[in-house]
Amino acid sequence: MSAPVLSVPGEPPAAGYSAAVRARGLRKTYGAGETAVHALAGVDVDVERGAFSAIMGPSGSGKSTLMHCLAGLDAASEGQVWLGDTELTSLRDEQLTKLRRERIGFVFQAFNLLPVLDAQENMLLPMQLAGQRPDQAWMDDVVGRLGLRDRLHHRPHELSGGQQQRVAVARALLPRPDVVFADEPTGNLDSRSGAEVLDLLRSSVRETGQTVVMVTHDPVAASYADRVVLLADGRLAGELQQPTVDSVISALRGLGD
Template sequence: MPQSPTAASDPAAPAAPAAPAAVRAVGLRKVYGRGEAAVAALDGVDVSFAAGAFTAIMGPSGSGKSTLMHCLAGLDTATSGQVWLGGTELTALGDRGLTDLRRDRIGFVFQAFNLLPVLTAEENLLLPVQLAGRTPEAAWMRDVVHRLGLTDRLRHKPSQLSGGQQQRVAVARALLPRPDVVFADEPTGNLDSRTGAEVLSLLRSSVRETGQTVVMVTHDPVAASYADRVVLLVDGTLAGELLDPTPDAVADALATLSSVGTAATRGA
């Protein structure tokens, strides 16, 4: 049963799932600029993301959702607070440690497919594993390629693939190293609705069938409905969550958050 939009917008709503956390933030704060020009993109966020679950991060424009994902994934540094990937504190690592962690334990799927045009689909999806000096497990690679419907497309270059096929390659590339967490940043933003639904179904099945952990930033209530849970942000702070979300419940919660933000701005 989806949580009501009213409960979802309550800042006192629980932020952490009961299952063990794959990644979590404690007192996370990110400030851009200095002095009077300083802007807190994240302002003391405490949140955790369950292992083996599909979680979406949502909020109005400027709510801090992309900044949160970038800090969780080690792509951006926090001003203060902690980020933990399992038992490893990302915020205590130096540049080399973060590079190694992102390579070995994190997968990424972006709105832009980020495929190298001179490489085939197979070469693109193998590249991160090869750069890490590892050999992919043959049976796992066959399974990933088969489940993503890429068996007949491995020798094609990106220019010979549709947008949906390119994003499937990107998903396969993210899954191949068996990362602790796959972070997806607007993964359907460049796709039509039908192709986007196919990619979201693939992410959903990777959670259900292989126990993969997926954390996705999206602005689309329909995309968020594929998740087990939606974490809501507004003005850099946690604003609640939705469990077993539906598109209507997500849309209503976002409308409530946007109206609250607008009212606060007018009253300032």
């Protein structure tokens, strides 16, 4: 396992630097004193632009905390995070909210669709909140690739789990965000629906240059990624390039999962 290639900690990205997201000295502590929990203990990591990256590690390794800090959903106790050349850790709450709406897409395990809205309305909601209009050609392309043309006016309860997650993927892709963060996106799906969603995320990277970061505990899901970043005890523990199911399982065994 090779270590991540890192630039100098604490410095902003150089001109032309290809990382979509980068973190330096990232620490996250919950509580204080003897009961303090150090979820992240000094993480330096780069997320390559236009690639599919997975974050993995044993339970309690800090993988979800890392994703939340990289996505601006949670504030780090120490350290810095950049989305492109924008430092998230220096932004006020209202600036972070605007950035998340305009430059970050999210896909969650629980879908997070509003039951009173149909599929199309759920897809467009983040753009409406940001005061944006969808590019109709891009929307037609996304809806077609996700196989949702005949489901646009169905509400979530009228859709299967796989269809609901495809709506969530469309919602994340339509604004053309800098990065899509996916938190256990196949956790509530059967194996066939999960494979469909993972294929869609991978194709969005390969066909449109989207950057995707996925947290998962599933070696099969991780094998769809270009790279797996491994965490243990809140620290980087290595990485895998072009992972396979077997190489992921072996790496996780080495971490004690």
